[in-house]
Amino acid sequence: MGLLDAFGEALKKKKSTLADKDYKCPSCGTKITLDMERCPQCGVRIKSMFRKKCPKCGEMCELDAKICPKCGYNFEAEIARARKTIWRCPRCGYEMDSLYTQCPACNIRLM
Ligand SMILES: [Zn+2]
Numbered sequence: 389m390g391l392l393d394a395f396g397e398a399l400k401k402k403k404s405t406l407a408d409k410d411y412k413c414p415s416c417g418t419k420i421t422l423d424m425e426r427c428p429q430c431g432v433r434i435k436s437m438f439r440k441k442c443p444k445c446g447e448m449c450e451l452d453a454k455i456c457p458k459c460g461y462n463f464e465a466e467i468a469r470a471r472k473t474i475w476r477c478p479r480c481g482y483e484m485d486s487l488y489t490q491c492p493a494c495n496i497r498l499m
């Protein structure tokens with residue numbers, strides 16, 4: 389009765405915390421983050437316990453996989469693309485991959 393309800397609540401909570409990127413060690417339940425290599429409590433390898441989903445084919449790949457073993461999707465290229473910020477000169481529209489103090493194309497001062 390009460391116990392089952394509590395169990396149901398725990399399951400619901402588990403789901404919502406997973407969505408919040410709040411991870412627990414699958415082995416001992418210690419709170420962890422995915423950038424940890426091993427659980428600080430029990431030493432289990434975290435990266436082999438969790439998987440990331442290939443956005444192309446849906447295959448569950450190892451977290452540190454660079455390429456999807458199924459379809460060859462390149463995770464690193466995607467990360468690089470997501471991180472890249474393009475700065476655009478307000479005067480001439482020249483695209484810079486980092487923020488310069490001066491536009492290399494028209495020499496307008498940017499900072
Ligand atoms: Zn653990």
Ligand SMILES: [Zn+2]
Nearest residue numbers: 442445456459
């Ligand atoms: Zn794939």
Ligand SMILES: [Zn+2]
Nearest residue numbers: 477480491494
């Ligand atoms: Zn410019």
